[in-house]
Amino acid sequence: MATQGLIYPVQKPAQGAAVELQPGVLWIRMPLPFKLDHVNLWALREGRGWAVVDTGVWTEQAMGAWEQLFADALGGLPITRIICTHRHADHAGLAGWLAERFDCELWMPHIEYHAAQTARQQGTSAPDSEVEFYRRAGWNESALSSFRTNYGGISSMIHPLPEQFCRMCDGDVLRIGDDDWEVIVGHGHTAEHACLYCAERQLFISGDQVLPLISSNVSVPPHHPESNPLGDWLTSMVRIRDKVSSEALVLPSHNECFLGLHTRIDDLVGSQQRLLVKLQxxxxxxxxxxxxxxxxxxxxxxxxxxxxxxxxxxxxxxxLNCLIAMGHAERVVDHAGVEWYCATERRERVCG
Structure with a gap:
């Protein structure tokens, strides 16, 4: 099947089950308790067991699915290490549980590990700085009250992480079984999102950095309000396109595995550039x-x-921050502390 230039060559597994993509490479579809009801995980055969990439959230449903996978898809073999692409609960939520169960190492980028630890420790009381961030954005009192009441809920879906971890950096090469997987760090969705590329197998584990049917959430976090994650994301996407073959099978965290990486990146980047023009x-x-x-x-x-x-x-x-960084917008604050944005007098088009 082809959609907008993409090809989906593999039938997806059932929820909580796995299919073999290539010898020693499994695609696991783990259920999520959200509107987006699944996350894709990957098991890579190495030596006496399996390295797993991402884990699912810390829920009884996900742990039950893992128990079945241990017996069936993984053939009773142990997990030898856990690799987490980034800090979000659907990716790192069960990393600590798996590490305890199999006494194995956790591999993560430095920023992502510590961000996940911070998220776990934040508690359920919304910091004043975060409430003020949303107040300045224009939220009303009802929305702010709901934010305070529901603060920190998703952090409860991250099992306590190991106190030690193995750091992954951009350009590192992980030897997993007989294969070399290069770490390619992307930015924007999170600060240090790790993708994995095996050139010999032509497989690219893209995580949330490149998805086939939806776009990654790229957000300014309340604790870093002047950041420009969208600018970082645009730069990262072009870099990934330049480093990874157009023939690679893309293994994303959501939706289905696909062929057409360069087509998808060009579409995502082009759509975002047009959107910035529209916003201007x-x-x-x-x-x-x-x-x-x-x-x-x-x-x-x-x-x-x-x-x-x-x-x-x-x-x-x-x-808005991206337009400001490009010189196409500016921000003013009214007497109530609410932020307002307007285009600058320079009317150059964002796309050049």
Missing amino acids: DELRESRRSVDIFKCLFGRDIGMGDGIVLSLATGESRAN
């Missing part, structure tokens, strides 16, 4: 972060949408 036009009149949702996402997002509102606000701020 929208800012001919002053707008808050919450006023540009329809421009960015094609629909309004209500103040009662909870986590969706948080993600949308982070993405809107990422687009």
Whole structure:
């Protein structure tokens, strides 16, 4: 099947099950308790057992699925190491549980490991700085109250991580079984997202950095409000396109494995550049972060949408910060402390 230039050559496994992509490479489809109801995990045969890439969230459902996988797909063989692409709960949530069970090492990028540890320790009381971040974005009191009440819920889906880990850095080569996997770090979705590329097998584990049907969430976090993750993401995507073969089979964290990496990256980058142009036009009149949702996402997002509102606000701020960094927008703060954005008088088009 081909969709928008992409080809999906492998039938997806059932929830909680696995299929073999190549000898010694398994695709596991782990259930999630969210609207996006699955995350893809990968098992790579090495020596006496399996290295696993990403883990799923810490829930009874996911642990039960793993128990079945241990007996069936993994053939009773142990997990030899855990590799986490990044800090989010659907990727690192069960890393600590698996490490304890099999007494094996956890491999993660430095920033991602410590970010996951911080998320676990943040508790359920929303910091004033985070509440103020969303207030400045234009949230009303009802949304802010809901944010305080529900703060930290997803962090409970991360099992305590091991106190020690093995650091992965961009350019490292991991020897897994008989294969070399190069670590290619992407930015934007998180600060130090690790992808893995085996040139000999023509396999690219893209994590959340490159997805076939949806775009990665690229958000400004409340603790780093002046950051430019979208600019980092655009640079990373071009770099990945230049390093990874167009013939590689892409193994993403969501949806299905696909062929057409360069086509997908070109589409994602081009769409984002066009969106920045559209947003620049929208800012001919002053707008808050919450006023540009329809421009960015094609629909309004209500103040009662909870986590969706948080993600949308982070993405809107990422687009606005990117325009500011490019010299195409500026920010002013009103007497109530709310931030407003408008296009600068220079009207150059973002795409050049």
